[in-house]
Amino acid sequence: GNSVTQMEGPVTLSEEAFLTINCTYTATGYPSLFWYVQYPGEGLQLLLKATKADDKGSNKGFEATYRKETTSFHLEKGSVQVSDSAVYFCALGGRDDKIIFGKGTRLHILP
Amino acid sequence: DVKVTQSSRYLVKRTGEKVFLECVQDMDHENMFWYRQDPGLGLRLIYFSYDVKMKEKGDIPEGYSVSREKKERFSLILESASTNQTSMYLCASSSLAMTSGSLLETQYFGPGTRLLVL
Numbered sequence: 001g002n003s004v005t006q007m008e009g010p011v012t013l014s015e016e017a018f019l020t021i022n023c024t025y026t027a028t029g030y031p032s033l034f035w036y037v038q039y040p041g042e043g044l045q046l047l048l049k050a051t052k053a054d055d056k057g058s059n060k061g062f063e064a065t066y067r068k069e070t071t072s073f074h075l076e077k078g079s080v081q082v083s084d085s086a087v088y089f090c091a092l093g094g095r096d097d098k099i100i101f102g103k104g105t106r107l108h109i110l111p
Numbered sequence: 112d113v114k115v116t117q118s119s120r121y122l123v124k125r126t127g128e129k130v131f132l133e134c135v136q137d138m139d140h141e142n143m144f145w146y147r148q149d150p151g152l153g154l155r156l157i158y159f160s161y162d163v164k165m166k167e168k169g170d171i172p173e174g175y176s177v178s179r180e181k182k183e184r185f186s187l188i189l190e191s192a193s194t195n196q197t198s199m200y201l202c203a204s205s206s207l208a209m210t211s212g213s214l215l216e217t218q219y220f221g222p223g224t225r226l227l228v229l
Contacts, residue, residue, distance in 0.1 A: 034217070043115075043201055043220035044154075089153070093216050098144075098169070099205075103153035 002027040006090045006102035013080055014110050021075040021105050023064075023090035031092040033057075033066050033073040034099070038087045047075075047088070082109045114138070115221035117202050122226045130189040132224050134202030141206050143185035144218065145169075145177065148199040160185055192228045200224045 006023045013019060025033065032051045036044040048057030053068035062077045073090060087106045093099035118133035136143065144159040146169075156169030158177040166177050174196060178186040185204075189196055203218040 032216070036220075041222075043222045044203075044218075045220065046217055049217065098156060098159065099216065099218055101154040103151065 002031065002092060002100050004090050004092055004100055004102040006088075006105055009087075009104070009106040010108055011105060012108040012110065015082055016079045017109075019075070019077040019080045019084075019107070021088055021090075021107070023073045023075065023102060025071050025073065025090075025092050027071075027092055030068075033064070034091040034093070035062070035064055035073070035075050036089040036091060036101070038089065038104070040086070044089060080107075080109050082111050085109045115202060115204055115219050117200075117221040117224050119224050120222060122224060124189075124192050124226065124228050126193060126228060128189075128192050128228075130192050130226070130228075132187040132189075132200055132202075132226070134185045134187070134204075134221055135183050136185075136204035136219070137183065138204065138206070138219070139182065140204035140219075141182075142204060142216070143179065144203040144205070145175075145185065145187045146201045146203065147171070148201055148223070154201065157187065192226075194228050196226065197228045198226060200226060 003026045034049045035047040037047045038044045048059040050057040050066040056065045064073050064075045087104045089104045090102040091099050115136045124130050145157045146154040155171050157175050160166050160179040176188045201223045202221040205216050205218040
C-alpha cells in the first residue's frame with residue numbers, strides 16, 4: 001500500500017541555516033504530494049503541494065520538488081527563522097484516496 | 112478562506128464518560144475526517160465521511176463512532192472514554208478541485224481538541 005517516510009526529528013538549527021527535511025514515498029500510480037505544517041497549539045496547515053512529477057511546490061520560502069525517479073519530495077528552505085519552528089508533515093494522496101501522512105518532523109530554530 | 116472549527120480546544124473527562132467532539136466547516140466540503148495525533152505516531156485516521164449520513168472506518172475506529180447529519184458538521188463520539196483515548200483530536204475537511212489538469216484533494220484542518228481522560 002501507499003506509505004510516506006520522513007526523517008525523524010527533532011531537527012535543531014540556528015537562524016539563517018539551510019533546511020532540508022527528507023521525505024520519500026511508496027505509491028501505486030501518481031499521487032499528489034503535500035507538506036503540512038503545525039505550529040505550536042494549532043492544527044495542520046497546508047504549506048505546499050505538487051501534483052505531478054517535476055512539479056515544484058513553494059510557499060513562504062519553502063520549496064519541494066516532486067521527484068518520481070527517487071520517489072522523494074524533500075522540503076527545503078534557504079534561510080530559516082525562529083518563526084519556522086513547528087512540526088512538518090509530508091503527505092500523499094490521490095483522486096479518491098485518503099491522504100496518508102508521515103509521522104512528522106519537529107523543527108527547532110535557535111536565535 | 113476555509114474555516115474548520117472544533118467545539119473545544121481542551122477537554123478533561125473521566126473514564127467511562129460519553130464524549131462528543133464537534134467539528135464544523137463553512138466551505139460546503141463533501142469530505143470530512145477525524146484523526147488523532149500522538150507523539151511518535153503522527154496522525155492516524157479514525158473515521159471519515161464523503162457525504163451526509165455516510166461514514167467509513169479509518170485505521171483505528173475501535174472505541175469511536177461518528178455522526179454526519181448535516182453536510183457542515185461531523186461529530187466524533189467516544190461511547191465510554193478510556194485513558195488510552197487521551198490524545199489530540201484533529202478534524203479536517205476537503206473537496207476535490209481541479210488543479211493543473213489533475214483532481215487534487217487538499218485537506219483543511221481545525222485547531223484541534225486536546226482531550227485528557229482521567
